[in-house]
Amino acid sequence: MTADTKEILSNCLYFTANSLSRVVTRMAEEAFRPTGLSPSHVFLLMLANENPGIGPKEMSDYLQLAPSTVTRFVDTLVNKGYLERKADGKNIGLFPTLEGLALQPDITKAWQSFHQKYCEILGSEEGDNLAVSLDQAAQKLENAGYRLACKCSKS
Amino acid sequence: MTADTKEILSNCLYFTANSLSRVVTRMAEEAFRPTGLSPSHVFLLMLANENPGIGPKEMSDYLQLAPSTVTRFVDTLVNKGYLERKADGKNIGLFPTLEGLALQPDITKAWQSFHQKYCEILGSEEGDNLAVSLDQAAQKLENAGYRLACKCSKS
DNA sequence: TATCTTAATTTGTATATACAAGCATATTAA
DNA sequence: TTAATATGCTTGTATATACAAATTAAGATA
Numbered sequence: 001m002t003a004d005t006k007e008i009l010s011n012c013l014y015f016t017a018n019s020l021s022r023v024v025t026r027m028a029e030e031a032f033r034p035t036g037l038s039p040s041h042v043f044l045l046m047l048a049n050e051n052p053g054i055g056p057k058e059m060s061d062y063l064q065l066a067p068s069t070v071t072r073f074v075d076t077l078v079n080k081g082y083l084e085r086k087a088d089g090k091n092i093g094l095f096p097t098l099e100g101l102a103l104q105p106d107i108t109k110a111w112q113s114f115h116q117k118y119c120e121i122l123g124s125e126e127g128d129n130l131a132v133s134l135d136q137a138a139q140k141l142e143n144a145g146y147r148l149a150c151k152c153s154k155s
Numbered sequence: 156m157t158a159d160t161k162e163i164l165s166n167c168l169y170f171t172a173n174s175l176s177r178v179v180t181r182m183a184e185e186a187f188r189p190t191g192l193s194p195s196h197v198f199l200l201m202l203a204n205e206n207p208g209i210g211p212k213e214m215s216d217y218l219q220l221a222p223s224t225v226t227r228f229v230d231t232l233v234n235k236g237y238l239e240r241k242a243d244g245k246n247i248g249l250f251p252t253l254e255g256l257a258l259q260p261d262i263t264k265a266w267q268s269f270h271q272k273y274c275e276i277l278g279s280e281e282g283d284n285l286a287v288s289l290d291q292a293a294q295k296l297e298n299a300g301y302r303l304a305c306k307c308s309k310s
Numbered sequence: 311t312a313t314c315t316t317a318a319t320t321t322g323t324a325t326a327t328a329c330a331a332g333c334a335t336a337t338t339a340a
Numbered sequence: 341t342t343a344a345t346a347t348g349c350t351t352g353t354a355t356a357t358a359c360a361a362a363t364t365a366a367g368a369t370a
Contacts, residue, residue, distance in 0.1 A: 005205050009217060012266075013273055013282065014183040014194050016289035019219045021176035022357085023296045025326095029170040030301075037171050040326075050160050057348060062164060064174045069327055071350055090335040090348055111167075121299045122292055127168065130292055134171035137277055137285055141178045144276045146185075148253055149329065177327085180356095195356075198341040212318060224357055226320055226357060238337050314369075321361080321362075336347075 024118070031114035035106045037080075040065075042107055044073050045082055045096065049104050053086075053093040064138075066148050179273070186269035190261045192235075195220075197262055199228050200237055200251065204259050208241075208248040219293075221303050 011014050028039040035042055040063075047059055060070045074094060076084035086093045105131035119127040164170050183194040190197060195218075202214055215225045229249060232238035237255035241248045276280040 002205055010290040011286050012285045013179055016286045017176045017179040020289045020293040021172045021291050023301050024168055024172040026301045050157055066328055121295055124215045131166050131168045134175045136167040138175040138178050140276055146178050146181045187359055
């Protein structure tokens with residue numbers, strides 16, 4: 001392997017962003033395993049717990065996920081008995097069940113453990129700063145037009 | 156949506172790393188579309204072009220992808236006529252075909268266009284620095300034990 | 311040399327995620 | 341009030357990716 005090739009990899013934002021995303025996902029999956037849910041599902045449930053009646057559209061805006069992805073996740077959470085859909089015309093409200101609410105303490109605990117773990121490895125400040133930088137970069141790129149291909153509202 | 160909830164999202168490394176990865180992937184897919192390959196496939200082909208005879212194992216080490224993932228990608232590139240497998244006992248050597256080599260200029264061009272695009276949006280220095288930070292963070296997390304679950308060599 | 315172990319690769323299968331298309335409701339305009 | 345359009349949600353389908361298990365070959369050991 002040429003030094004050149006290695007350079008290209010570690011300097012390419014596509015490669016580094018995806019590598020990081022994969023390793024962070026592995027960590028998060030481990031940390032959230034006690035909840036019985038994957039990290040993305042935990043986000044959804046938490047959003048519903050904190051904002052009962054929130055709609056899938058709002059969810060997908062906040063989570064930066066395609067609406068269809070949210071539908072699938074909601075399906076799963078409904079099947080597991082943590083979430084309920086309540087239709088109001090075209091709109092859907094998502095409400096946590098008692099079981100869903102009951103899971104919140106575990107979720108919070110898992111969250112803290114996840115945060116702590118990466119802060120231990122990266123350094124507390126670096127870990128938090130990294131998250132902020134990533135967030136800012138992602139937002140800049142999205143605002144520059146690289147957003148999900150849904151013809152929904154302009155948001 | 157509570158301010159709290161938004162905070163949690165934009166401070167969580169899982170969320171930010173994945174958001175960034177998705178938006179960067181969208182950009183890269185667009186930039187590499189002229190090559191007819193997805194960004195990951197381009198990486199693979201490029202590695203083979205620069206290191207003819209490289210094995211899948213090495214590929215997966217460099218690209219931080221599971222061996223099975225590399226197998227699938229190689230399948231695709233072989234089907235498209237860009238890559239050839241040459242078995243040597245248990246080991247496989249990957250060689251670009253003439254078509255694969257011929258694609259290299261397009262790949263290089265797409266690469267530059269991708270790099271330029273994100274540097275325009277993020278700022279030239281910030282863009283490059285970001286890639287470096289991501290790479291370092293990913294490596295730290297991997298070295299701390301969050302690596303792919305393959306029982307292959309200890310690498 | 312026969313067998314045990316380890317490493318490289320592939321195959322089977324599962325999940326996360328996306329896009330495109332379809333459907334139902336809501337809103338606007340005639 | 342009907343027709344046209346836009347919006348929200350779901351379904352069909354496809355890709356990227358992973359893990360676990362199967363396979364095959366290599367190397368070590370008895």
